[in-house]
C-alpha cells in the first residue's frame with residue numbers, strides 16, 4: 001500500500017540576491033518524499049540551505065523554483081491549509097520577554113482560534129508534558145535556555161500539529177538540557193503521533209534519534225538514508241592494527257598489507273589501500289572494512305598463522321561525521337568548532 005508523503009518536494013529551489021546583486025543559490029533542486037512517522041533529520045554545514053528549506057516548507061518563504069506539498073497542500077498555493085496542520089520552531093525564541101509562560105501559551109492558542117475551554121485544556125496538558133507547570137507564572141525572560149526552548153516547543157504544539165518542524169532545537173543548550181529536551185521530544189512524538197522533521201548540528205543526536213537522515217551541502221541533497229545505512233554504505237568500520245613480524249623485513253610488511261587488504265575486500269569494502277606507519281612497537285595499519293566485528297578476529301588469526309604478531313588492535317565504528325567527511329571531503333565539526341555549551345537562545349520569531 002502506498003501512502004501520501006507528509007512532505008513532498010520537487011525541484012524546490014531558492015535564490016537570494018546577495019551582496020552586489022549576485023545571486024545566492026540557497027537551495028537547489030530539492031526533491032524528496034518524507035513519510036509520516038519516521039523522525040527525519042536534515043543535516044549539513046553552515047549555509048547548506050537547511051533553514052531556507054524549512055522556511056519554504058513552512059510557507060514562511062516563497063520558493064523561486066519547484067514545488068512542495070506539505071500535509072497534502074501546496075506551500076505556495078495553499079499556505080493557510082499548510083499552516084493549519086504544522087508547527088514550526090525556528091532557531092530563535094518564539095516566546096516574548098515579559099509575558100508569563102501560561103499567558104504566552106494562552107495567547108498563542110487564541111491566535112490559532114482555539115476556544116477558551118480547549119485553549120486552557122491544551123495549555124495545561126502541554127505545561128504538564130513539558131514539565132513547565134512550576135514555571136507557568138514566571139515571565140519567559142526569567143527562564144534558562146533549556147526552559148525557554150521547552151516553552152518554544154509548547155508554542156509550536158498548541159494547535160496539535162500533525163507535523164512539527166524544528167530548526168536546531170538544541171543548539172546552545174548544555175548537554176544535560178539537550179538530553180532533557182530530546183526526552184521531551186520523544187515523549188511528545190509518541191503521545192501526539194506527530195512526525196518530526198528537524199535540523200541539527202549535533203551529529204550524535206541525529207545518529208541516536210533520527211530514523212532517516214537527509215544530508216544537504218551547498219543547497220543540494222547529497223545523501224538520504226537511515227544513520228545505520230549511511231554509515232554502512234559510506235564509511236564502514238575502521239580497523240587499526242599494530243603488527244610485528246618474525247623476519248621484520250619489507251616483504252613481511254608487504255605480506256601483512258596483502259592480508260589486511262584481502263580481508264577488507266572479502267568484507268565487501270571498497271578495494272582501498274591500508275594506511276601504513278612504522279611505530280616504536282611495530283607497523284601500524286588502518287583500513288576500512290564492513291562488519292569489522294567479524295573481520296577483526298579472523299584477520300588476527302590469519303596474520304598469526306602467517307608468522308605475524310598483532311600487538312594491538314582497535315575497531316572503531318563510523319560516526320555520521322565520518323559519513324559527512326566521505327561525502328563532502330570535510331568534517332561537519334570543522335564548521336562548528338567548540339560547539340557552544342550553554343549560550344542563551346536569542347529572542348524573537350518562533351511558532352506559526
Ligand SMILES: Nc1ncnc2c1ncn2[C@@H]1O[C@H](COP(=O)(O)OP(=O)(O)OP(=O)(O)O)[C@@H](O)[C@H]1O
Nearest residue numbers: 016017018024026045046047048049050051052053
Ligand atoms: N535573506 C537572505 N538573503 C541572502 N542570502 C541568504 C538569505 N538567507 C539565507 N541566505 C544564504 O543562503 C544560504 C543558505 O542559508 P541557510 O540559512 O538556509 O543555511 P543553513 O544550512 O540553515 O545554515 P546554518 O546551519 O548556519 O543555519 C547561505 O549562503 C546564506 O547566506
